[in-house]
Amino acid sequence: MTGLREQVNGVRVGVRYAVARHAGPVGGDWYLSTPLPGGDVMLAVGDVMGHGRPAAATMLRLRAAMTRLALAGDEPGAILAALNRMLCRRPSTVLATAVCGRFRPADHSLTWARAGHLPILRATTAGVSALAQPFGMALGVDPAARYATASIVVDAGDLLLMYTDGVVERRDRAIDQGVQGLADEVGVAVRASAPGERLRTALDCAHRGNPDDDACLLAAEPV
Secondary structure (H helix, E strand, O other): OEEEEEEEOOEEEEEEEEOOOOOOOOOOEEEEEEEOOOOOEEEEEEEEOOOHHHHHHHHHHHHHHHHHHHHOOOOHHHHHHHHHHHHHOOOOOOOEEEEEEEEEOOOOEEEEEEEOOOOOEEEEOOEEEEOOOOOOOOEOOOOOOOOOOEEEEOOOOOEEEEEOHHHHOEOOEOHHHHHHHHHHHHHHHHHHOOHHHHHHHHHHHOOOOOOOOOEEEEEEEEO
16 A cells, blocks of 8 residues: 655644555545645545546545535535535436544544544554544435534544545455454554654554455544
8 A cells, every 4th residue: 555644734644545456546535634724634535436437537526526615614514415415416326435524733623524434543542442423324325415523632642543445344354343453453553652653653554454445544643
């Protein structure tokens, strides 16, 4: 999995990304770590169902729309509702899942919403746990769908992990077991790492679950 690391408005962000091995050079998973006016950060991961160029084209439209709406000041629930309406207007059925959160460095709060997506994981020195999953169905199903939000305070040095199912999905186990496996791997890495190395180590320890699917893992660490 290829990757990058950067610092965005006081948040360290690292990403690992891989395209399905039979899908060519482009995939349908995406991520955002976008600085917003006023000093906030939009963090997001999404997954368009399918592979290859059609999925990638839809991914690019969703990612661009999410960026535009976040920069305009829309909150996570409203952003997902707008993306859902956009997909529902397409003549052919296209489905996607996503999770997005607005992190405010001023008070270390994270407000997030999800559209049928896997839970955000929060890693601390005490362990790794899944954040609450506010209600929200996959994008492209019901144009009238609404997306609830949840909020939490994230301490400096905590890790937030957003990921697509290609990171945790395997043929020989349920998806929930895959999520727990990722949590266990990251927990070991966090406990064994110096504070400044936790993000890098967590990304390095996470093994791709399904090489036949796109995979994206985003880790964010407030400083």
